[in-house]
Amino acid sequence: MANSKFEYVRAFERPDPLLPNTFIVIRLDGRSFHSFSARHAFTKPNDIRALHLMNAAAAAVVRDLPDIAIAYGVSDEFSFVLRRETTLFERREAKLVTTVCSSFTSWYVFLWPQFFPETPLVPPLPSFDGRAVCYPALGNVRDYLSWRQADCHINNLYNTTFWALVQQGGMTTQEAEEELKGTFAKDKNEILFSRFKINYNNEPEFFKKGSVIFRDYTDVLPSAAAPDSSSPAAAAATAEAQETATTAVPREKSKTQIEKEKKRAKKAQVVVEHVDIIQDAFWEKRPWILGDR
Numbered sequence: 001m002a003n004s005k006f007e008y009v010r011a012f013e014r015p016d017p018l019l020p021n022t023f024i025v026i027r028l029d030g031r032s033f034h035s036f037s038a039r040h041a042f043t044k045p046n047d048i049r050a051l052h053l054m055n056a057a058a059a060a061v062v063r064d065l066p067d068i069a070i071a072y073g074v075s076d077e078f079s080f081v082l083r084r085e086t087t088l089f090e091r092r093e094a095k096l097v098t099t100v101c102s103s104f105t106s107w108y109v110f111l112w113p114q115f116f117p118e119t120p121l122v123p124p125l126p127s128f129d130g131r132a133v134c135y136p137a138l139g140n141v142r143d144y145l146s147w148r149q150a151d152c153h154i155n156n157l158y159n160t161t162f163w164a165l166v167q168q169g170g171m172t173t174q175e176a177e178e179e180l181k182g183t184f185a186k187d188k189n190e191i192l193f194s195r196f197k198i199n200y201n202n203e204p205e206f207f208k209k210g211s212v213i214f215r216d217y218t219d220v221l222p223s224a225a226a227p228d229s230s231s232p233a234a235a236a237a238t239a240e241a242q243e244t245a246t247t248a249v250p251r252e253k254s255k256t257q258i259e260k261e262k263k264r265a266k267k268a269q270v271v272v273e274h275v276d277i278i279q280d281a282f283w284e285k286r287p288w289i290l291g292d293r
């Protein structure tokens with residue numbers, strides 16, 4: 001069809017590709033969830049139904065998009081980490097962020113009745129903002145996820161103590177806030193234990209650690225954790241490491257390799273765990289998550 005005289009407006013659109021060869025983290029956060037949670041009578045400090053709903057929506061997004069290597073969620077936020085070599089949507093920022101954000105929101109609303117059968121959604125309906133950040137090194141992504149998990153711990157310890165003072169200690173919210181001003185973690189642990197017989201260490205891992213979602217390849221790929229160093233694959237990996245040590249050219253994958261990986265990703269189970277991702281153990285056990293596998 002011939003171009004219309006209006007078509008020149010297209011030239012005003014700006015390309016927005018994200019930096020190549022970097023991990024892409026897309027973080028979503030619920031809009032005004034302070035009032036949304038009150039309007040829907042979430043239990044305090046943690047509403048297990050709401051957290052399961054967040055996880056179910058995030059797991060559905062991870063299933064839809066095999067390029068997501070891992071996701072981490074706490075409270076009303078979720079971070080999705082895309083593989084360094086992803087070419088999904090030509091790495092266009094707006095397309096990536098809006099797709100992840102709107103799919104997540106759709107799933108959240110769609111699944112709501114399963115998790116809140118007695119509580120109909122009341123407008124303003126839930127919405128989420130989203131942003132993308134590129135991280136060049138694996139260490140940066142590890143630190144990003146550690147930052148979110150450390151935040152989860154700090155907030156959960158504060159909220160658990162705050163609501164114990166209010167719900168069990170009979171304080172007003174203002175009094176509880178005053179009581180906790182300037183306290184350190186050990187003080188909050190002490191308040192919980194001495195006044196309410198709560199040992200913070202025994203609180204559910206779900207609340208203390210947040211939720212980690214990833215594909216579990218242990219059944220699909222038994223050798224993932226310990227590749228045989230004499231295998232052709234290991235030799236190729238060494239050759240590639242030597243090459244990238246001098247050139248750092250982003251690795252192009254063949255179509256067959258991409259197809260193979262897609263099939264493998266489809267077979268793998270998407271799991272939700274509440275585990276430490278700050279220490280090395282989680283990553284050493286699952287090298288495929290942020291590595292090249």
Ligand SMILES: Nc1nc2c(ncn2[C@@H]2O[C@H](COP(=O)(O)OP(=O)(O)OP(=O)(O)O)[C@@H](O)[C@H]2O)c(=O)[nH]1
Nearest residue numbers: 030031032033034037042043044045046047075076
């Ligand atoms: N009661 C309850 N509230 C929760 C729970 N999870 C999240 N929230 C609420 O959601 C808020 C999330 O915090 P923020 O994301 O910083 O604040 P927000 O109100 O969503 O505001 P914006 O993100 O700036 O739009 C918390 O402060 C809580 O009030 C929960 O499990 N139970």
Ligand SMILES: [Mg+2]
Nearest residue numbers: 029030031033
């Ligand atoms: Mg929010």
Ligand SMILES: [Mg+2]
Nearest residue numbers: 029075076077
């Ligand atoms: Mg938040």
